[in-house]
Amino acid sequence: xxxxxxxxxxxxxxxxxxxxxxxxxxxxxxxxxxxxxxxxxxxxxxxxxxxxxxxxxxxxxxxxxxxxxxxxxxxxxxxxxxxxxxxxxxxxxxxxxxxxxxxxxxxxxxxxxxxxxxxxxxxxxxxxxxxxxxxxxxxxxxxxxxxxxxxxxxxxxxxxxxxxxxxxxxxxxxxxxxxxxxxxxxxxxxxxxxxxx
Amino acid sequence: xxxxxxxxxxxxxxxxxxxxxxxxxxxxxxxxxxxxxxxxxxxxxxxxxxxxxxxxxxxxxxxxxxxxxxxxxxxxxxxxxxxxxxxxxxxxxxxxxxxxxxxxxxxxxxxxxxxxxxxxxxxxxxxxxxxxxxxxxxxxxxxxxxxxxxxxxxxxxxxxxxxxxxxxxxxxxxxxxxxxxxxxxxxxxxxxxxxxxxxxxxxxxxxxxxxxxxxxxxxxxxxxxxxxxxxxxxxxxxxxxxxxxxxxxxxxxxxxxxxxxxxxxxxxxxxxxxxxxxxxxxxxxxxxxxxxxxxxxxxxxxxxxxxxxxxxxxxxxxxxxxxxxxxxxxxxxxxxxxxxxxxxxxxxxxxxxxxxxxxxxxxxxxxxxxxxxxxxxxxxxxxxx
Numbered sequence: 001x002x003x004x005x006x007x008x009x010x011x012x013x014x015x016x017x018x019x020x021x022x023x024x025x026x027x028x029x030x031x032x033x034x035x036x037x038x039x040x041x042x043x044x045x046x047x048x049x050x051x052x053x054x055x056x057x058x059x060x061x062x063x064x065x066x067x068x069x070x071x072x073x074x075x076x077x078x079x080x081x082x083x084x085x086x087x088x089x090x091x092x093x094x095x096x097x098x099x100x101x102x103x104x105x106x107x108x109x110x111x112x113x114x115x116x117x118x119x120x121x122x123x124x125x126x127x128x129x130x131x132x133x134x135x136x137x138x139x140x141x142x143x144x145x146x147x148x149x150x151x152x153x154x155x156x157x158x159x160x161x162x163x164x165x166x167x168x169x170x171x172x173x174x175x176x177x178x179x180x181x182x183x184x185x186x187x188x189x190x191x192x193x194x195x196x197x
Numbered sequence: 198x199x200x201x202x203x204x205x206x207x208x209x210x211x212x213x214x215x216x217x218x219x220x221x222x223x224x225x226x227x228x229x230x231x232x233x234x235x236x237x238x239x240x241x242x243x244x245x246x247x248x249x250x251x252x253x254x255x256x257x258x259x260x261x262x263x264x265x266x267x268x269x270x271x272x273x274x275x276x277x278x279x280x281x282x283x284x285x286x287x288x289x290x291x292x293x294x295x296x297x298x299x300x301x302x303x304x305x306x307x308x309x310x311x312x313x314x315x316x317x318x319x320x321x322x323x324x325x326x327x328x329x330x331x332x333x334x335x336x337x338x339x340x341x342x343x344x345x346x347x348x349x350x351x352x353x354x355x356x357x358x359x360x361x362x363x364x365x366x367x368x369x370x371x372x373x374x375x376x377x378x379x380x381x382x383x384x385x386x387x388x389x390x391x392x393x394x395x396x397x398x399x400x401x402x403x404x405x406x407x408x409x410x411x412x413x414x415x416x417x418x419x420x421x422x423x424x425x426x427x428x429x430x431x432x433x434x435x436x437x438x439x440x441x442x443x444x445x446x447x448x449x450x451x452x453x454x455x456x457x458x459x460x461x462x463x464x465x466x467x468x469x470x471x472x473x474x475x476x477x478x479x480x481x482x483x484x485x486x487x488x489x490x491x492x493x494x495x496x497x498x499x500x501x502x503x504x505x506x507x508x509x510x511x512x513x514x515x516x517x518x519x520x521x522x523x524x525x526x527x528x529x530x531x532x533x534x535x536x537x538x539x540x541x542x543x544x545x546x547x548x549x550x551x552x553x554x555x556x557x558x559x560x561x562x563x564x565x566x567x568x569x570x571x572x573x574x575x576x577x578x579x580x581x582x
Contacts, residue, residue, distance in 0.1 A: 018538070040538060048561055051544055052568040055512075058576070062531060062543045072532045 002032055004174030005084060005110050005190060012108060012166060012194055013039065017079040020104060022066050022096070023086040025050050027059030034059070067091045070099045078104040085190075087111045088144040094156065101197045106165065110192045113169065115149030115185040134172050134189050150185040157195055166194040199265060199273075205281045206273060207239040207288050210264035214304060217337055221299075227324040231313070234338050235304030236260050236296035239280060240288035242344075248577045249344045250286060251335065251371075252276065252295040253352030253359035256427075256483050257475055259303050262295035263288075278558045285566035290574040291348065299334050300326040300482045308478030309410065320478060321407030328355070328490045332362045336370065348577050349373035349570070353555035354522060355483070358490045361530070365492050368508040373573050375512045375566075378519055378555040380526035381500050381533070382491035387521065390430050391484040394423035398477045407478050416477045421468030423480060428467050433518035433551035500533045510540040512569045514562070516554035517547050542569065 002010065006029045013019060015037045021030050024043025027050070033039035042060040045051050054061035064072075066083075067090055081104030083096070088111050090096045100107035112134045113119075122130035129139040137144065148156075150169060157164055169180045169188025179187040202208050214235045221229045237260050242249060252262050254275075263280035265273050280286045280293055297305040300323065308323040339347065350360040350371045357379025364374040383391075398404060401419030409415045429437075441460040456462045496502035511534055515527035524545045534541040546562045548554045554562065 042535060042541075048544070048565060051542075052565050055542060055565060055568040056572050058572050060540050060542050062535070062541070063545050064543075072528065072535075074536060077536070 002028055005170070005192065006032075008168060008170070008174065008192060009082065009084065009108055009110070010037075013037065013080055015039070018077070020044070020073070020078040020081045022081065022083040022100070024054065024059070024061060027054035027057050027061060029082070029084075030054075030059045031057045066096060069095075070103050073103040075102055076105060080104055080106050080108055082108045084108075084110045085112070088147045090146070093146050093148075094160075097156075097162075097195075098160070101162065101195070106194055106196045108192070108194045110190060111148065111153070112144070113150050113185065113188045113191045114147040115151060116189050117186050118189075120186075132189075150188060150191050153191065153193065157193075162195045162197055164193060164195050168192045199268065199270070202265065202268075205283050206277065207264035207281050209268075210237050210239065210261075210266065210274075212237050212260055212304065215338065215341055217334075217341075219337065221330065221334055221337075223324050223330045224327040225325045229299065229306065229324065232299055232306035232334070233304070233310075234296050234299065234306075234334065236294055236338060237262065237264075237274075238295075238342075239263050239293040240291050242292040242342075243577075245580070246343055246345065247348060247580055248291050248574070249339075249342070249347050250291045250293050251339070251347050251350045251363075252280070252286075252293060253331075253335070253350065253356035254295070254298065255352070255354040255356045256487065257471070257480070258298070258301070258356065260295050260297040260305075261303075263293070276556065278556075279563065279566065285563050285570050286351065287567075287570065287574065290577070291570075294338070294342065294344075296335065296338060298326075298331045298483075300331075300479060300486070302476030302479040307476065308407070308482065309476045318408075318410040320410060323478065323482065325482060325485060327486050328358050328362050329366065331486070332359055332366055335359070335363070336367060339370065345370065347371040349375055349573050351375040351377075352379070353377040354379055354552065355487050355490075358487075362490075362492060364507040364509050364511070365503055366506075368506055371509045372576065373510050373512065374507075375514075375569070376527070376530060377514045378516055378522045378527070378552055379513075379530075380522050381493065381529050383488055384526075388488045390426060390521075391488055393426050395481055395484055397422035397426070398481060401477075404477065407481075409477070415472075417472045420472035420475065420477050420480065421465070424468040424471040424475075425464045428464060430521045431552040433520065433549050435518060435549040436551055439549065500529065501537050504530075504533050504539065505537055507534075507539055511542070513541060513543045514555075514565070515543075515545050516550065516552070516562075517545060518549045519552045519554060521552040 019041040021043040030041040044064045081100040087093045087109050119130040169184035169191050170176050172189045212235050261274040262276040263274040282289050297303045300307045308319045312319040350363045352360045357376035360374040360376050398419035401416030403414045404416040444459040492503040493500040513527050515524035531543040544565050550557045
């Protein structure tokens with residue numbers, strides 16, 4: 001079974017395309033895309049347990065740290081460059097996003113929305129850094145060093161001239177409801193965006 | 198000496214020698230009219246003949262890659278930590294073939310073999326053989342064993358170059374190429390180290406222009422020096438510091454040129470052992486094969502063009518502290534393959550063991566290697582059923 005956010009991304013990617021997955025984890029999405037859509041993909045990963053899992057499922061995986069750039073990959077090599085739940089954990093999300101749109105025609109990113117009402121409420125009422133099921137870490141050990149809100153991301157795209165081709169905001173069960181549709185930055189816990197330059 | 202053969206060993210093994218009468222045309226323009234290849238096999242070939250794996254050896258390599266010859270053996274074969282039941286190259290799943298290349302000195306035809314033209318050892322008259330020649334001779338061995346397609350061709354260092362060459366020259370004869378601690382060609386620095394090694398042999402008074410067999414001697418000092426300098430480049434600075442530091446054998450300075458530091462003692466010992474077990478002409482020849490290797494030469498120096506010939510999937514692995522065949526050199530192969538949309542996976546193992554790491558029992562390395570090979574074996578089973 002594919003993780004629900006990956007299930008959504010899966011439907012955004014057409015058959016027979018070329019895909020690069022940054023921080024591909026165990027390679028589940030790439031294996032699924034290969035088997036069901038004939039997608040030729042590569043994953044970049046730094047965790048060796050994940051790399052071993054990719055090996056076992058026959059997914060192309062390359063040990064490479066996204067924070068060190070994608071300089072070894074030529075322009076527009078891929079149709080889609082994905083990064084799920086990692087944008088907030090890289091050193092420079094703006095540079096990574098720009099690199100994603102250099103090596104790929106389109107980029108697909110997902111991230112936890114820091115504008116969710118529960119996050120806002122946590123900070124407002126408790127006066128402490130928010131901890132929630134989607135953001136389970138403490139301020140001192142969190143890998144999420146560049147958290148942003150849906151509105152932040154949209155503003156960044158506007159400033160950089162990226163076009164938002166598709167977006168979706170879901171709750172932590174990866175379901176979209178009336179509230180997430182009307183007030184995504186307040187009710188969405190996870191945001192999914194497909195953008196192009 | 199093993200008191201009992203370990204359960205994860207291939208056990209007692211015996212090499213086989215095969216004679217080939219079909220002349221082998223060599224890259225240098227000469228040819229070998231007939232030659233012998235010595236090899237070992239571990240595990241058993243399945244009915245579909247689809248589970249065979251070829252092991253290509255490195256510079257000072259040997260066909261004895263796994264198991265023991267007798268209960269008196271001090272050590273098993275050179276890659277015993279990777280080959281055996283339940284190991285990365287699992288002999289319960291694979292039929293493993295490991296040979297000594299032509300030009301070698303462990304039974305396959307080489308400079309120390311008898312030249313049929315004059316009844317004397319070939320010595321310096323033995324033709325220069327290249328990686329491509331080795332691969333071409335290995336196809337003959339595959340034919341003789343009835344193996345049309347290898348499940349994988351695997352090698353480290355110079356062996357990795359052979360695996361890469363297989364993928365270019367015989368794309369439909371292998372499903373996977375596993376290229377470990379290797380490079381698409383040597384750097385100037387690498388050739389320089391080889392040249393120092395060669396010069397130390399060539400200038401040894403006992404070398405006799407390569408005809409030392411007739412003088413009942415061999416260039417012992419030259420081989421020792423060659424191995425000493427080579428060995429330094431196979432280890433990392435950190436590993437040497439950890440292993441020897443500045444430790445002294447006698448605990449104090451003697452103010453002379455005898456062995457004082459432990460590292461000196463170790464290097465001399467390594468050189469000594471090597472000089473007794475390796476033929477100088479073979480060493481010269483194999484270092485040249487390394488230097489000459491560059492599959493892009495036939496393709497306008499374009500590695501991508503060379504790799505466009507390939508159809509197999511690749512696993513490339515490197516080691517962080519390997520400065521003789523650095524991770525960057527492996528990444529050249531990986532990047533070229535990604536550019537031309539070939540299936541490739543790459544792992545860089547964090548270790549202080551230097552170039553020698555590919556022979557060492559490093560858990561993360563063997564775990565990744567095992568994971569990849571499990572996938573290979575599943576594909577083999579799927580194809581056979």
